[in-house]
Amino acid sequence: xxxxxxxxxxxxxxxxxxxxxxxxxxxxxxxxxxxxxxxxxxxxxxxxxxxxxxxxxxxxxxxxxxxxxxxxxxxxxxxxxxxxxxxxxxxxxxxxxxxxxxxxxxxxxxxxxxxxxxxxxxx
Numbered sequence: 001x002x003x004x005x006x007x008x009x010x011x012x013x014x015x016x017x018x019x020x021x022x023x024x025x026x027x028x029x030x031x032x033x034x035x036x037x038x039x040x041x042x043x044x045x046x047x048x049x050x051x052x053x054x055x056x057x058x059x060x061x062x063x064x065x066x067x068x069x070x071x072x073x074x075x076x077x078x079x080x081x082x083x084x085x086x087x088x089x090x091x092x093x094x095x096x097x098x099x100x101x102x103x104x105x106x107x108x109x110x111x112x113x114x115x116x117x118x119x120x121x122x123x
Contacts, residue, residue, distance in 0.1 A: 004022055014121055024078070030074040035096075037094070038092035050108070068082065095113055
C-alpha cells in the first residue's frame with residue numbers, strides 16, 4: 001500500500017508564503033509523475049500543479065502560474081509545492097497525488113491520493 005504524508009499547511013496572511021511537502025512510501029517513486037490538487041469548500045477538486053518523474057517538466061493551473069512552484073527530491077521521495085503571494089482564493093485542502101505514468105498533468109488520472117492538508121489564507 002502506497003502512503004502519502006503531507007505537511008506544511010496552515011494559516012497565513014494574504015501575500016504570504018507556504019511550502020507544502022509530501023513524502024511517499026512507494027519504492028518506485030522516482031518513476032512516476034506527481035502532482036498537487038486542491039478542493040475549496042463547496043467546489044470540486046482541481047488540479048494545481050504537476051511534475052514528471054525527473055523534475056524536468058512541470059505544469060500549472062492558470063490561477064497559480066508565476067506564484068506556485070512544484071519540485072521534487074527523488075532521493076527523499078518527496079514532492080514539494082512552494083506557494084508565494086497567497087490570496088484568500090487559495091484557501092483549500094491541498095492533496096498530494098501520484099500519477100499513473102511518468103508525468104502528471106491536469107486531466108490525468110491519479111493512482112494514489114494523500115489525506116490532504118488545510119491551507120487557509122486570511123485577508
